Amino acid sequence: MREWFPDDQACRDYLAGLRWPEGFSCPACGSGSHWRTAKDLRMCAECGLKTSVTAGTIFHRSHTPLSTWFAAVWLVTSQKNGVSAQGLQDVLGFGSYETAWAWLHKLRRAMVRPERDLIGGQDGAPVVELDQSFLGGKTAGQAGGGSDKVPITIAVERTAAGRLGRVRLEVADKVGGLDMIEFATQVIAPGTTIHTDGARMFQRFPGLGYPHEATPSTKNSYAVEDRDAVMPGPHLVSSLLKRWTAGTLHYRLSQAHLPYYLDEFTFRFNRRNSRARGMLFYRLLQQAVDTDPHPLKDLIGG
């Protein structure tokens, strides 16, 4: 890390390569001819606009040196399970937990790709397994120990070799709701076989352009043993998700931010076989320069 990115200039040069892979082009007029100013801004030769490499990215107006951001991205991507806000605060020596928390949330925003590829389809797997699971548990301290379990819809590829491929996750409106169908049609390529349990609503899939396979559940319940037999792929994803949230996040999960934790899990899961950790670092930074700034007030607002 230190050899590659000894100072902020090295970081800016790296980001410039990610942001303008074909060379600089002015965000206002599209012209490529420009000068570099003393403050390392790019000044358009046509219209005179000055642009910094971080303007309009998640690093926009950050007062922290870019090399510290790069260190955070490296911590997030180099460890299999990522890093908690507390862990980031300890390692980078931030004054407050809130700063570390906000940084992780900014990075999570960059883990979502606006133009995500559909799973399944010709380049993916022939079958996608679709099911729901729960995340969360009893709320400590709440009167009566109210349950804050949240239903999560899981769609995971099953490759021709029988392995699990890429995953997509969503916080569901309610258990077994029709939003499962809507989610499936948004994330799965048409023509892909969708495998579900025997619930009636899934019989709509052929009419929507998806061949459908059902494994009826004998008990028609959400009991653990039953789900494992009926929907092994989503069941495995669900246990990994639970283990990750428990181990990395120490249950500091807020429901309002849950979709972004799901994004981080998805980012990691879909790259779990990547041999080079550096590839995750590269991808996350590549997506970070392509992600709008998220001021702290927006993050807290959910």
Ligand SMILES: [Zn+2]
């Ligand atoms: Zn211009």
